[in-house]
Amino acid sequence: MKLINLGLSGTVQVIGDKSISHRAILFSALAEGTSVIKNLLISEDTKASLEIVEQMGADVKIQDEVSITGQGINGLKKPKNELNAKNSGTTARLLIGLLSKQKFSSTLIGSTQLNKRPMNRIANLLVDHGADMKIKNNFLPINFNPKEYSFSYQNTKVPSAQVKSALILASLYHNEPTLIEETVPTRDHTERMLVAMGVDILRLGNTLTVPPTTKLEPLTITIPGDISSGAFLIALGLLRGKQIILSNMLINERRLGFIKVLKRMEAKIEILNIREENNEVIGDIKINKSKLNGTTVSKDEIPDLIDEIPIFTLLASQAKGLTKVVGAEELKVKESNRLDAMKNFILNLGGEIKLLDDGFEIKGIQKLKKGKIETLDDHRIAMTAIVANIGLNKKIIPDNFECINDSYPSFFEDIKLLGGEINE
Numbered sequence: 001m002k003l004i005n006l007g008l009s010g011t012v013q014v015i016g017d018k019s020i021s022h023r024a025i026l027f028s029a030l031a032e033g034t035s036v037i038k039n040l041l042i043s044e045d046t047k048a049s050l051e052i053v054e055q056m057g058a059d060v061k062i063q064d065e066v067s068i069t070g071q072g073i074n075g076l077k078k079p080k081n082e083l084n085a086k087n088s089g090t091t092a093r094l095l096i097g098l099l100s101k102q103k104f105s106s107t108l109i110g111s112t113q114l115n116k117r118p119m120n121r122i123a124n125l126l127v128d129h130g131a132d133m134k135i136k137n138n139f140l141p142i143n144f145n146p147k148e149y150s151f152s153y154q155n156t157k158v159p160s161a162q163v164k165s166a167l168i169l170a171s172l173y174h175n176e177p178t179l180i181e182e183t184v185p186t187r188d189h190t191e192r193m194l195v196a197m198g199v200d201i202l203r204l205g206n207t208l209t210v211p212p213t214t215k216l217e218p219l220t221i222t223i224p225g226d227i228s229s230g231a232f233l234i235a236l237g238l239l240r241g242k243q244i245i246l247s248n249m250l251i252n253e254r255r256l257g258f259i260k261v262l263k264r265m266e267a268k269i270e271i272l273n274i275r276e277e278n279n280e281v282i283g284d285i286k287i288n289k290s291k292l293n294g295t296t297v298s299k300d301e302i303p304d305l306i307d308e309i310p311i312f313t314l315l316a317s318q319a320k321g322l323t324k325v326v327g328a329e330e331l332k333v334k335e336s337n338r339l340d341a342m343k344n345f346i347l348n349l350g351g352e353i354k355l356l357d358d359g360f361e362i363k364g365i366q367k368l369k370k371g372k373i374e375t376l377d378d379h380r381i382a383m384t385a386i387v388a389n390i391g392l393n394k395k396i397i398p399d400n401f402e403c404i405n406d407s408y409p410s411f412f413e414d415i416k417l418l419g420g421e422i423n424e
């Protein structure tokens with residue numbers, strides 16, 4: 001008897017969104033009172049944020065839901081030890097804005113991986129306005145000293161939600177409204193969450209006005225499913241799915257680039273039950289196996305799918321015709337140089353890819369072979385390898401599984417739930 005492969009199917013509640021989880025942790029520590037957070041992502045990256053807010057006096061209780069009692073915007077305590085952002089770029093970058101405004105000195109450190117990622121994109125802007133911080137050659141560690149400084153306008157210069165968020169956090173401490181401008185819109189979870197906490201941030205075009213703020217209301221929030229983690233299950237569904245549903249997913253416009261581009265490539269993806277909760281847009285995502293066609297992803301689209309480009313590269317290798325990604329040089333300074341990492345990924349499996357200065361070109365449909373993937377300890381490269389393994393039914397093995405815990409500790413459970421099995 002021949003077994004018929006029916007494909008992967010089922011409904012999954014993906015873990016809480018990482019960007020929103022970091023913000024919920026950090027902002028709750030600044031609120032007056034206790035925030036109650038459901039579906040908070042507890043991963044290696046968010047644990048870094050949790051430990052740091054505890055070191056500065058927040059009271060964290062982790063049960064089914066997480067409660068965080070804050071000290072008020074001016075009530076953070078001087079930490080006894082260095083603050084360690086570990087591998088988490090979001091933790092480090094948001095904290096630069098916050099620590100530069102505290103009445104105590106502090107030191108921010110990170111892992112070997114994070115110590116290679118640029119911090120001047122924020123530090124320079126603040127130091128130019130008078131902030132007192134010592135940073136060597138663009139990298140952590142950074143020493144902060146108390147210093148009153150302020151600015152009334154700043155452009156983010158880099159299209160980065162982390163830079164924008166650091167500027168917003170610093171601006172809360174100003175005596176006058178602050179204008180923050182970005183050239184390309186980036187994810188807006190900081191603005192949305194602060195509005196939900198009572199700060200009247202106003203957006204006009206690409207410029208935000210942040211009012212002087214003395215008080216944040218605590219949060220009561222259920223964090224929606226992480227679309228950047230869900231992207232790996234979406235990819236599995238497109239390669240081998242027979243009705244996969246991801247429920248209660250974050251579908252914020254600024255995080256929908258992956259789905260938008262895939263739909264342009266003829267992907268069978270539907271978003272159902274769209275609703276708004278806690279000032280974010282949520283929906284259920286239905287995915288079915290699809291025949292994809294190549295496309296071009298332009299510079300302006302990049303911020304909306306920046307974290308999904310590794311998995312997108314794999315999908316592009318399975319799409320008919322040419323796919324081109326441009327304006328994505330930011331990928332060189334993520335957890336790894338993701339342009340290089342994905343070039344080596346495809347080449348290691350016997351495929352072809354042409355690297356550009358700011359992106360790549362890839363032709364499909366490629367017959368990729370089994371092989372070992374060099375992850376460079378980058379969670380999103382490791383998960384892309386697992387999707388390739390199951391989706392293409394080949395023994396494709398990442399050299400590090402552990403790093404997946406940085407963002408998606410329940411990855412393997414969710415895959416199992418859908419009936420996926422790894423070729424070992």
Ligand code: S3P
Pocket residue numbers: 018019020090159160161162163165187306307330
């Ligand atoms: C993030 C913003 C993005 C993204 C990162 C998370 C955030 O980084 O790649 O994974 O939570 O603000 P940049 O701001 O550097 O583009």
